Amino acid sequence: MSNTRWRMFGLLLLLVTVNYVDRGSLSVALPMIKEDFHISAELTGLLLSAFFWAYAVMQIPAGWLIDRFGPRKLIMVACFGWGGATAMSGLAPNIGIMAFARGAIGIAEAPIMPAGGKLNAAFLTEKERGRGATILDAGAPLGSAVGGIAITGLIAFTGSWRWAFLAAGVVTMILGIWAWRAIRDTPDEHPKVNPAELEYLTRSHAEESARHRSTGQRAGLVHYLKFRSFWAMCLGWLGFNGVFYGLLTWGPLFLSERKGFDLNTIGWSTFVIFGSGFVGEIIGGQLADRLKEKGYNTNLVMRSLLGFAGVCVVLGLVGVVLMPGPVAAIALLSVVLFFLRWVGLFWSVPAILGGREDAGVLGGAMNLAGNVSGFVTPMAVGFIVGATGGYTWALLYFVGAGIIMTVAVLALDYAQRLAPKTGQPATTTPGVAV
Template structure:
């Protein structure tokens, strides 16, 4: 899916088979074969990668009722510990975006896997608050490149009409990992007799995944041995149309971040992602403890409830991306599609969170949170926005800037919720904090212009 308004002539160019002159001088099709689907296989692998990413980063939340007792942590210290990951993760976003644009996503993602796997295993050996805080901060540093690299690969590998699905397949690993992690980590804790070995096993599996990423992922479709000429030409035709439009607008060169700061759409992208993550990271980090303390769930019930809630987010994200691409394929403009879908999702998220504050039944609360995650994850479409605003050349640095803003919410939210819970002794005002974040997202998604590249 392209998040710009396509010129009909350019759209037809993108869909047409590439032509060259034969020996007689007449044009002929370079490749009459059906395009291979390697780009979709690559994004399924990225879905697995992001799923493991969120299993690892969310593992502490699932084990938190045990860790809190073992380390004797107050709610304020719990909030600080949960924020450790996000401080370093946020600070690394713009630098790692530059590294992705400079060295390519394949190298950055592979290094991330090895580094965060080692840090996850090390967190299983923590002896107290300080060592766990350091390990979680190290996970933040090493995981920082995954999502911006995925955004860059979306720009490099996907046809403009497919980027909605590409973005949501990539980002759907977040709720899937949170949901699967809830069951997986609770099972590992039970199977190994404690939370420590479960973290070590998760870390080793992540390092192995890094080797698979290096073997399969390429920065250019033509460099992948399984990509046939027809698939490469299909992708390149879309890129050529985008580049022609960018050239006409004088926007083809590699830029730093500063030229984008003057545009409303850049800030709408950043604030939209900030509000989104204010809700998502709040539920990811504090959700299991909320279920344990406010709804009195045991560890097994927490695992299954987390799976249901975040599993609904996974389903919602995949359906949201498919719906967006289908609406674009029917000729609806990018602004109409994105503002309608994301505006409705923000409204439902805010209303669902208000509902959670007033219901007393635990199963009803889980059902409402499942609805919230289903619609919240439609905002995963935002991972197509960096390529829209900055093109393939600058998608890495813009993706890093977007993720930086989102992870400001990541380190602020756990601390804020800890202070709220410590001061009020309950979760009502914490849930209303999430409502405020959803409102920020709603305003931002209606402000952003999804139809054109920024003229820098």
């Protein structure tokens, strides 16, 4: 049996990694950009949030387009769009054009994660989706880690943050061509899926559909709004991103202004912190699938792993507040990212709740909720830092986001399909409605 599905998810890991290199490049170069444009902490927060406003607004439209036209087309268009916008941000003559370019990156990147969720449903079996979800989502901490080294290295090599942004944009557009050649919407369309792999996936998907009595038709987003698990999925991702995007956007500046790190030290510290997140995410996905393969109940596995991870995240962030030394801060933030990224398992949830038919739009809805934190958090932290002159209350803001995440991951039912079933009206699904 060929393993085309796993090679394709390896490419998705690379795409998401580059995605986060590009979106995190602003944070890494922020000390230099602030000096060039002479902007305050409050305006810095607004600039950091420009990406997330546009990214969040486009999530549900992107998810709908993916369900309608397939992920392959949307991924290629996204790569060309965000690569071009990243290059444009390197040419920005003022803060207004920079904010516009960041918003354009957000619009273009919007389809990537929902498309990955759709491919998770189409190419993987139920017992493989935990690994698939975390391989996909692990690009976020890996890109954040590699981005710190890559962008600081490019800045040092070229002597300018502008050339670094231009180079990153060109690489992204090249990857768009590769993605078009290597990705297909379904296994039967992929020329490198051999008969044994196709038969394995077709049989597994047929058994899954029969078990869940799937209608094989899209229900649309409105159908899911009445279910507790839908809102738990959204709130869990909102809390998760409140922590992750807070550290991604303000972490480098925190290390520079409060710990006295220079540009090179910021790059390596970012690599250690977010690299820990990458390792944690891969381990979390493997652990979840292994436990499910051994016969443990899906809800027991997911709630135990993600609940434990949430507690570790909250305690680690409290530790950063109580132990302000630079070495302790790096160590504790590494622990926070290691366990936080276990919640990348959430990218298997759209397929669990909506099946192959609605995974795209549910992934878009989940990512919309998460990116509410994306645009609120940078602004909120900017105003907190500007008003208090320190980062203590900003860190406590992250603690609150971690608590929301932990409650939500425990409330979600990971075993109940919410899609309409054959022979049963959509309004009578038992046990999970709000």
